Amino acid sequence: MSIQPQVEIVPFEPSLREHFYTLNAAWLQKHFVIEPIDEQVLRDPEHAVLAPGGAIFFARLGDVVIGTCALLHEAPGVYELSKMxxxxxxxxxxxxxxxxxxxxxxFHHRRGHTLFLESNSSLQPALRMYEQAGFVLQPTIRAGSHYARADVYMxxxxK
Known part of the structure; x- marks a missing residue:
C-alpha cells in the first residue's frame, strides 16, 4: 500500500520564484492576457509583493509546486488576495x-481589517470557492481597479 503525498502550503522562498510566474502565467494566458500590472508583480515578487508587506504562498505535492497565491498589502490594514x-x-x-x-x-495574523479580491465572472469555480470562504460579491467593480479583466469585486x- 503506497501513501499518497499530502498538499502542503509553504511560504515564499527565492528558489520558488519561477513558480509564482509560471503558475499565474498559465491561467492568465488561457483565460485572458498578462497585463502590465501582472508582469510587474510576477517578475519581481520580492519587490512588488513582499517588500511592501505582503506574503506569497505555494502549494506543494511532494516535490512538485502545484499552486500559488499572494496577499498584497494595499494600505494599513488593507490586503488584496491576488495571483491565485x-x-x-x-x-x-x-x-x-x-x-x-x-x-x-x-490576513488575521497581521490584524488586517479589509481583505478584498478582484476576479472575472467567467471563473465560476474560483468565485464559488471565495464565497464559501466568506467573500461577498459587491454590486460594482472596485474603484481604481488595476485589472482590465476584473468585472468582479469581493x-x-x-459570518
Missing part, C-alpha cells in the same frame, strides 16, 4: 482551498 493559480493537472486536490485558508490566516466578510 493552481496547475490544471492538480485541480481537485484542495490546493486552492488550502492556499486561500493560508492567505486568510495570514470583500471578505465571514
Amino acid at each position: 493559480g493552481v496547475d490544471e493537472a492538480f485541480r481537485g486536490l484542495g490546493a486552492g482551498r488550502l492556499l486561500l485558508e493560508a492567505a486568510i490566516a495570514e 470583500i471578505y466578510a465571514p
Whole structure:
C-alpha cells in the first residue's frame, strides 16, 4: 500500500520564484492576457509583493509546486488576495482551498481589517470557492481597479 503525498502550503522562498510566474502565467494566458500590472508583480515578487508587506504562498505535492497565491498589502490594514493559480493537472486536490485558508490566516495574523479580491465572472469555480470562504460579491467593480479583466469585486466578510 503506497501513501499518497499530502498538499502542503509553504511560504515564499527565492528558489520558488519561477513558480509564482509560471503558475499565474498559465491561467492568465488561457483565460485572458498578462497585463502590465501582472508582469510587474510576477517578475519581481520580492519587490512588488513582499517588500511592501505582503506574503506569497505555494502549494506543494511532494516535490512538485502545484499552486500559488499572494496577499498584497494595499494600505494599513488593507490586503488584496491576488495571483491565485493552481496547475490544471492538480485541480481537485484542495490546493486552492488550502492556499486561500493560508492567505486568510495570514490576513488575521497581521490584524488586517479589509481583505478584498478582484476576479472575472467567467471563473465560476474560483468565485464559488471565495464565497464559501466568506467573500461577498459587491454590486460594482472596485474603484481604481488595476485589472482590465476584473468585472468582479469581493470583500471578505465571514459570518
